[in-house]
Amino acid sequence: MAGSAADRRTRLTVLVALAANLVIAAAKTVGGLASGSPALLSEAAHSVADSLNEVFLLAALRRSRRPADARHPFGYGKERFFWALLAAVGIFVMGGCFSFYQGFSALRRDDQESPEGYTAGLIVLGVAFVAEATSLTRALHQARGEKRGSLDPALRTVIAEDSTAVLGVTLAMAGMGLHLATDSVVWEAAASLGIGLLLVYVAFRLGRDARDQLIGEAVDPELRRDLVGFLMRQSEIDNVAELLTMRLGMDSVLVAARIDLAPGIDSERIEEVSMRIREAMADRWPQADQVFLDVTNAPPRAGL
Numbered sequence: 001m002a003g004s005a006a007d008r009r010t011r012l013t014v015l016v017a018l019a020a021n022l023v024i025a026a027a028k029t030v031g032g033l034a035s036g037s038p039a040l041l042s043e044a045a046h047s048v049a050d051s052l053n054e055v056f057l058l059a060a061l062r063r064s065r066r067p068a069d070a071r072h073p074f075g076y077g078k079e080r081f082f083w084a085l086l087a088a089v090g091i092f093v094m095g096g097c098f099s100f101y102q103g104f105s106a107l108r109r110d111d112q113e114s115p116e117g118y119t120a121g122l123i124v125l126g127v128a129f130v131a132e133a134t135s136l137t138r139a140l141h142q143a144r145g146e147k148r149g150s151l152d153p154a155l156r157t158v159i160a161e162d163s164t165a166v167l168g169v170t171l172a173m174a175g176m177g178l179h180l181a182t183d184s185v186v187w188e189a190a191a192s193l194g195i196g197l198l199l200v201y202v203a204f205r206l207g208r209d210a211r212d213q214l215i216g217e218a219v220d221p222e223l224r225r226d227l228v229g230f231l232m233r234q235s236e237i238d239n240v241a242e243l244l245t246m247r248l249g250m251d252s253v254l255v256a257a258r259i260d261l262a263p264g265i266d267s268e269r270i271e272e273v274s275m276r277i278r279e280a281m282a283d284r285w286p287q288a289d290q291v292f293l294d295v296t297n298a299p300p301r302a303g304l
Helices: 002-035 036-063 079-108 115-145 151-184 184-215 221-232 266-285
Strands: 239-250 251-261 291-294
Touching: 002 036, 002 115, 002 151, 036 079, 036 151, 036 184, 079 151, 079 184, 115 151, 115 239, 151 184, 221 239, 221 251, 221 266, 251 266, 266 291
Parallel strands: 251 291
Antiparallel strands: 239 251
């Protein structure tokens, strides 16, 4: 239930960001085409990329909640990480590459832009700054209010996109303003290249995180220590030889432990003991919904 409620809040956050980016993308595109500003066109591409990525994130939120089936016995939780990876690729291709193109194109041309068009473009960017900052504030508020917020790839992607958008708009406004003040397009070209570098960096970070989670990332060290400590406190367990964990989704963790049972436990009680321990772990950590206990022999003692 807690996971579903958190997903509803994340979905609302993504929808707010999507609505803001669609309006901003249209305004930036019109303003960029009217003024011919490369920095403003770079920001338009940035907003289009963000809008597409938020569609990806909405798909991730819906598809990752599907129940497990015969083909995917551990569920579809990793859908969230897959769509986050696609969002990172979208930021790189649509946002970063187009911004580099606009920056290098601006350096090759020497035309005079209309001050009136640039004034309208700066107004568009000012409105965009307010909208992006509002969306970012909501996303940060949700992340701070939820323990799982820092782990949610959809929420992290929205925060990264909105933070980048605020910085990108600031760079674009500075580039356009300096272009008007100095009559040199170099400033605006530099702003476009800076936006491109910013987007490539964010795409790399998001893509790396999604890759790690898709490959199979262990739980955080603190949770792992708690799991080992819990197992060692069970009277039936003499030793934990190995503990392997992997995140299967936002609310699903695989736990596989090789344990040595205490001497004197009858073989007929092993299944009963294993069932009790698994149920106790699930009660304490609901996300540990895939628990496997492998009973193994203790290593031989020296001198025996």
